[in-house]
Amino acid sequence: MHSWQPTATIETLRARAGILKKIHDFFYERGVLQVETPLLSHATVSDPYIDSMEVYFKKIGSLQETICYLQTSPEYAMKRLLAAESGAIYQVTKSFRQGEVGQLHNPEFTMLEWYRLDYDHHQLMDEMAELLCLIFNINSIDRMSYRHIFLKYLNTDPLISDCRELINCAKENNLQLNTYDSQKEENNKNFWLDVLFSHCIEPQLGLEKPIFIFDFPAAKAALAKIRDETPPVASRFEVYFKGIELANGFHELQDAKEQLRRFENDLMLRKQYQLRKVPIDQHLIAALTKGLPDCAGVALGIDRLVLLALGKKSIKEVISFSFEVA
Amino acid sequence: MGFYSTSEIRGGMKIIVDGDPCTILENEFVKPGKGQAFNRIKYRNLKTGRVVERTYKSGDNLEAADVAEVEAQYLYHDGDHWHFMATDTYEQYMMNEAQVADVKIWLKEQADCMLTLWNGAPLGVTPPNFVILKIIETDPGVRGDTSGGGGKPAKLETGAVVRVPLFVQQEELIKVDTRTGSYVSRAKE
Numbered sequence: 001m002h003s004w005q006p007t008a009t010i011e012t013l014r015a016r017a018g019i020l021k022k023i024h025d026f027f028y029e030r031g032v033l034q035v036e037t038p039l040l041s042h043a044t045v046s047d048p049y050i051d052s053m054e055v056y057f058k059k060i061g062s063l064q065e066t067i068c069y070l071q072t073s074p075e076y077a078m079k080r081l082l083a084a085e086s087g088a089i090y091q092v093t094k095s096f097r098q099g100e101v102g103q104l105h106n107p108e109f110t111m112l113e114w115y116r117l118d119y120d121h122h123q124l125m126d127e128m129a130e131l132l133c134l135i136f137n138i139n140s141i142d143r144m145s146y147r148h149i150f151l152k153y154l155n156t157d158p159l160i161s162d163c164r165e166l167i168n169c170a171k172e173n174n175l176q177l178n179t180y181d182s183q184k185e186e187n188n189k190n191f192w193l194d195v196l197f198s199h200c201i202e203p204q205l206g207l208e209k210p211i212f213i214f215d216f217p218a219a220k221a222a223l224a225k226i227r228d229e230t231p232p233v234a235s236r237f238e239v240y241f242k243g244i245e246l247a248n249g250f251h252e253l254q255d256a257k258e259q260l261r262r263f264e265n266d267l268m269l270r271k272q273y274q275l276r277k278v279p280i281d282q283h284l285i286a287a288l289t290k291g292l293p294d295c296a297g298v299a300l301g302i303d304r305l306v307l308l309a310l311g312k313k314s315i316k317e318v319i320s321f322s323f324e325v326a
Numbered sequence: 327m328g329f330y331s332t333s334e335i336r337g338g339m340k341i342i343v344d345g346d347p348c349t350i351l352e353n354e355f356v357k358p359g360k361g362q363a364f365n366r367i368k369y370r371n372l373k374t375g376r377v378v379e380r381t382y383k384s385g386d387n388l389e390a391a392d393v394a395e396v397e398a399q400y401l402y403h404d405g406d407h408w409h410f411m412a413t414d415t416y417e418q419y420m421m422n423e424a425q426v427a428d429v430k431i432w433l434k435e436q437a438d439c440m441l442t443l444w445n446g447a448p449l450g451v452t453p454p455n456f457v458i459l460k461i462i463e464t465d466p467g468v469r470g471d472t473s474g475g476g477g478k479p480a481k482l483e484t485g486a487v488v489r490v491p492l493f494v495q496q497e498e499l500i501k502v503d504t505r506t507g508s509y510v511s512r513a514k515e
Contacts, residue, residue: 047360049358049360049361049362049363050360099333099363099384100355100357100363101355102354102355102356102357103354103355105355105357175381176378176379176380176381177380177381177382178380178381178382178383178386179344180386181381181382181383181386185383190361190362191362194358194361194362195362195364195381197358197361198356198358198361198362198364199356199364199366199381202358220360220361222360238359245358245359248359248360299359
C-alpha cells in the first residue's frame with residue numbers, strides 16, 4: 001500500500017502556521033504591502049548554478065507549445081512592481097529549483113522575500129535581525145564580513161588570494177576532493193571559494209546564534225550592487241544559523257546596462273558548462289531601464305526557518321508532504 | 327563495470343576510488359543557494375577498512391566496483407593461510423594473515439561466514455554475529471557471585487580474550503557477540 005500520511009506531524013504544521021502568522025503580522029505592522037507574483041513565467045533566472053523547471057503551455061485548440069518556467073524566486077517580478085512604484089513589498093510564495101533534493105532541500109519550497117526602499121544591505125540586515133529575534137526568541141545576531149570569516153576560520157583572504165593559495169588552503173584543511181574536479185577547476189577561483197566556504201566555514205557558522213555574512217567578492221555579486229573599493233566587493237549578505245544557510249539579500253543593482261551585461265555573462269558561462277540556454281528576462285531589463293528605486297531585498301527559506309525554530313533535522317519534517325510522497 | 331552518477335549513489339553501493347574497492351556509507355547533497363552543488367560522499371575502503379569522506383561535484387561519475395558477498399564456511403588454517411569454501415559453489419578461497427587480522431580470533435572451523443569478493447578474489451571475511459566458543463583459561467570464580475558486577479578475563483579456544491561473569495568456569499561454552507567482542511550468555515553445545 002502507498003504511504004499516504006503527511007511527512008510533518010499536525011503539531012509541527014500548527015507551529016508552522018504560528019510562525020507564518022508572526023511573519024505576516026510583522027510586515028502588516030510595518031506597512032509593508034503583501035503581494036503575489038506569477039509562479040509560471042516566460043523567462044527565468046540565468047544564474048548557471050540555479051536550474052529552473054520547464055513546463056509547456058498549450059492554448060486549447062492550438063498545436064503550438066510554449067516553454068514556460070516555474071519561478072526559482074519571485075525577485076524579477078517583485079522588482080517590476082518596485083519599478084511601478086509599489087513601495088515596500090513582501091510575499092510568501094512557493095519557489096521551484098530543478099534537481100535540488102536532500103536533507104535540507106525540496107525541489108518545491110516556500111520563500112519569504114521582501115524589499116525596502118532607501119535601505120542598503122546593512123539596514124535590511126537590521127530589520128531582518130528583528131524578525132529573526134522574534135521568531136527564534138533570541139536577543140541578538142552576529143555580523144561579519146565574508147573576508148573576515150575566511151580570515152577567522154581559514155587564515156586566508158578570499159578577496160586577494162589566487163587559486164593556488166585557495167587550493168593549498170583546502171589541502172591544509174584535509175579537504176578531499178575528487179581528483180578529476182580539482183584538476184578541471186584548477187583556475188576557477190569561484191569554485192574554490194565555494195568549496196572552502198561550504199565545507200570548512202559554513203558548518204561552523206551561527207552555532208550559538210544566527211550570523212550575517214556580508215560584502216561578498218565581486219564575482220559573487222549576483223544581482224547586488226558592486227562597490228568600487230580596493231578590492232571591490234558586492235553589497236550582498238547571507239544568513240546562517242546552526243550551519244544552515246537561511247537567507248540571501250542584496251543592496252539591489254539598479255543599472256539596467258550592467259544587469260544585462262551580467263545576464264549575458266551568465267549565458268556565456270551556461271554555454272561553457274554545457275547547460276541549457278535560457279531566455280533573458282527582457283521585462284526586468286525594461287523595468288530597470290525605466291528605473292528601479294534605490295532598495296535592498298532579501299529572500300529567506302521559510303521551511304528552513306521553521307526547521308531551525310522547531311529544532312528539526314530534515315525539511316520533510318516541516319512540510320506537509322515531501323517531494324518523495326507529493 | 328560501469329559508472330554511477332552522484333545522484334544514484336546510496337549506502338551499500340561499491341565503487342573504486344584511487345584503485346581500491348570501497349563501500350558507500352553516506353551521500354549528502356550540499357548546495358549553496360547561489361553556487362556549486364556538491365555531494366559529500368563517505369565510504370569505507372574495503373582493503374584498509376579506513377573511512378574517508380570525499381567531495382564530488384554533483385553530476386560526477388564514480389566507477390562501480392565488482393564486489394560481491396558470498397556465504398562461505400571456514401575450513402582450516404594451514405599456518406600461513408586461512409581457507410574457506412563457498413556454500414553455494416563449493417569453490418575454495420584462501421586469505422592471508424593481514425586479511426583476517428581483525429576477525430581470526432572468532433574463526434572456529436566450520437563456522438558460517440560471509441566473504442567479500444572483489445573481481446572474484448577475497449577482500450575480507452565477516453564472522454557470524456554470534457559464536458559459541460569454549461573457555462580454555464580463566465580464574466576460578468568467587469563464591470556467592472551470581473551475575474553482573476566485576477567480571478574476569480577468559481581466554482577462548484580461538485585465542486580471543488573476553489570479559490565474563492565470575493561464575494563462568496573453565497571448560498564451559500559461552501556465546502559471544504563478535505561485533506562487540508562481548509560475552510552474551512553461557513551456552514550448550
